[in-house]
Amino acid sequence: MARKTGSHAEITGPRIRAEASRLFARHGFAAVSMRQIAAAVGVQAGALYLYTPDKEALLFDLLKGHMDELLAAWAQEPRGTDPLAALERFVRFHIRFNLERAEAVFLSYMELRNLSEPNFAVIEGLRKRYETELEEILKAGQAAGAVSVPDTKLATMAIIAMLTGVNTWYREGGRLSRATVETIYWDMVRKAVGA
């Protein structure tokens, strides 16, 4: 028989993050109570405070973890010298990674304003670093004559918004596979940057 109480530190921590992520994404940070999270995990509300100092720190952990994983995953993508190939890798990577982590992407985007100023600045810094990765690719492409955009900064923001937008409409098992979506978006991005 499973006992009702005892030590489960190694599984409770991750489960708290998983349930909090799910609930925050579905109902919004402010609309979710610590009691709801605890109930979803199967512990009492008080037990959550063994794993997080407060509710905001829990949100920050989720957002910070997501951004770290995003940057780490991009860093592991193969490099290359061809700017156009790099751009294609970025487009496909961004769509693929964001669809795989739809919940975390949604959170990192909707719940930023619930962070305190210092925590907000951390996440913004990581986001900016990711954007810079794309801008460097565009600048290199521009320098090499492989791409032609009116403004690399605006092109960066335009491309990221366009790609992230996939998450708002894509549904698994729908009309198009992920690979097809990647290819169609790459086609539009390639043309948009005049390549």
Add this chain to the structure above:
Amino acid sequence: MARKTGSHAEITGPRIRAEASRLFARHGFAAVSMRQIAAAVGVQAGALYLYTPDKEALLFDLLKGHMDELLAAWAQEPRGTDPLAALERFVRFHIRFNLERAEAVFLSYMELRNLSEPNFAVIEGLRKRYETELEEILKAGQAAGAVSVPDTKLATMAIIAMLTGVNTWYREGGRLSRATVETIYWDMVRKAVGA
């Protein structure tokens, strides 16, 4: 001397909507209390219920009002038979209108999940109608051979996401004027659709 109490129905209603919009956009619907809204307007919390049956209806009014105004404003834009000219009008209209109503755009986008199912369906229907306006332009362009996209539905979603993204970074008095931003985005959209 201004009296402290009395009848101000004609100005209080709009002021409640204005302050609620501002507060919801800044802190999120769930994080804002009726007392906060009342304090911003300068009345007591109970007085709000003369203007709205409950908090959600207040949010719905804001979102519905915004979508109605968006569709009405687009309906007033000049028509024409040239699909490419129509596309340019859409691009410039969308950026201009959304920058003028940044607060309402942000709300209509972030707070959808706080609506009840029937109210949610109303807003989604209006949003869909707006998207269809763009898709019809792309289809007409495709038929006329003026544009060439792999998929008009995806191109619609990609363009709208890209254009709406301007709101996330544009700051008044920044490096670029609104007109310049419109022109740069139109250049990227035009290329993206193979025109």
Add this chain to the structure above:
DNA sequence: GTCTATAGTCGGATAGAC
């Protein structure tokens, strides 16, 4: 590590005086 119990605050919404 998790529980129960609780402190202390704040929430949405309503009743009734003016």
Add this chain to the structure above:
DNA sequence: GTCTATCCGACTATAGAC
């Protein structure tokens, strides 16, 4: 139309038993 007062429930976070 607005106010004051209030009901009643829910919230975050903590204390202390086990």
